Amino acid sequence: MKTVGDDTDFKAVSILEETVAYETLVAELNRSIRSVSEQLRDSNLLPSDFLRTSVASLFTEQILEAVRTQLLDLSRVFSVALYNDLLYPAQLRFSEMAPSLLYYLGDIELCQQPLISVVGARKATDDGRRLANEIAKTLASANFCVTSGLASGIDTSAMQAAIEAGGKVVGVIGTPLNQSYPKENIDLQSYVSKEGLLVSQVPFFRYSREHFSTRKYHFPQRNELMAGITQATVIVEASDTSGTLTQARACMKLGRPLFITERCYNSQGVSWPKKYVDKGAIVVKNAEEILEHLTALSR
Secondary structure (H helix, E strand, O other): OOEOOOOOOOOOOOHHHHHHHHHHHHHHOOOOHHHHHHHHHHHOOOHHHHHHHOOHHHOOHHHHHHHHHHHHHOOOOOEEEEOOEOOOOHHHHOOOOOOOEEEEEEOHHHHHOOEEEEEOOOOOOHHHHHHHHHHHHHHHHOOOEEEEOOOOOHHHHHHHHHHHOOOOEEEEOOOOOOOOOOHHHHHHHHHHHHHOEEEEOOOHHHHHHOOHHHHHHHHHHHHHHHHHHOOEEEEOOOOOOOOHHHHHHHHHHHOOOEEEEHHHHOOOOOOHHHHHHHOOOEEEOOHHHHHHHHHHHOO
């Protein structure tokens, strides 16, 4: 594994065993992925080192073997990038939302290109879908990697439009890589994983032990991850209760540009855009204005 901040080009580690250790920690410490990741970064230890030196007495070989067996069964389903791996997305590494281990399928080197999130309401209006299409196609034509959470509605429209425009796409999901939500996007998710990049921070073992009703928290965490992995976020339309606002808050916290369409800003019965504009979000009429702002910000 190539590592960051090391005098050597390679550090001999077993990706499988690091993933086993990480999944065991996340499952058995009963803490959030962010909490475990922060502790690993603060200790400057690999998951296996932390497991062995800090909390070994908490775990049995039966637990480790259960995790190892499941991951071996799934070994062809995923790849991983550890936090200190050179393949780990640089944009994400500087985010406090960064997980210590990122699961992926596809071309992880796409993260070296500029990624822009295009997201919004699941129950999108026809006008919202058309605007998402326009924005995604324009960004893709300008060589930005369009990124979405592969949710229904705006996310799906943006991703499909970027693909139709011949652009590269990145999907950030709120399930393990071997799951798909919503189910109707299974073909889209498969395409993204083969022709673009599909990433997740959701561990297989812990997810398999969680009741379905408790898994919803992975989706707001997905939005935080998306804010961390991309250079900017465009919200096409969203209500005051939309999960997309988790991403808006994360953008503000990280100091990443947040674009809100003028159509969303002027929507009746929606109050959140004005609050975020007061915090520095940018209202844009169309895709061309987004490109103008991105160009100005990069100078």
